[in-house]
Amino acid sequence: MKDEPADKPGLLFKERVLEILLTIYSGENEGKEIYIQYIANKINSPHSYVWLVIKKLEDVGLVESVQSGRVRIIHLTDKGYEVCSHIKKIIELLDRG
């Protein structure tokens, strides 16, 4: 199965983790409050899986989560934001014919 153009990032990145990071990135750029169920709905993945990935992203300092009432609000750290901007540049380069 030849890679379709849309799969290009999938050659380099773990796509689910990429989707989770970029969902937080674009959501925060739109001024939204991001919580785990929002991400799970957006990428059509179970809450439990998203929670696991968020934990790992938190362990490496790319995101942080803050309890707000019954939900945990997810934020990109400065480092996370910087990593996402490099990822976006890589994706732009890959998409450039």
Added chain:
Amino acid sequence: MKDEPADKPGLLFKERVLEILLTIYSGENEGKEIYIQYIANKINSPHSYVWLVIKKLEDVGLVESVQSGRVRIIHLTDKGYEVCSHIKKIIELLDRG
């Protein structure tokens, strides 16, 4: 199994493809001629697997390969070099405590 620091890039990237790209990147920076068996030896992977990944990297324009006698010499394209520099920055950020 908690991710060891060394696995951090593995959270985001497909590690084998990453290793292949960065082997070409550092090899060319050292002025070496890079061919498939060199990469296969460096990352301890079968020639056939490396060849498959090189084909995919060539399809998306990150590397190009030139026949030179009995072997094919692999080069990063400008786009490939730019992608690798973003990857290196992401890895630096991940390694920063």
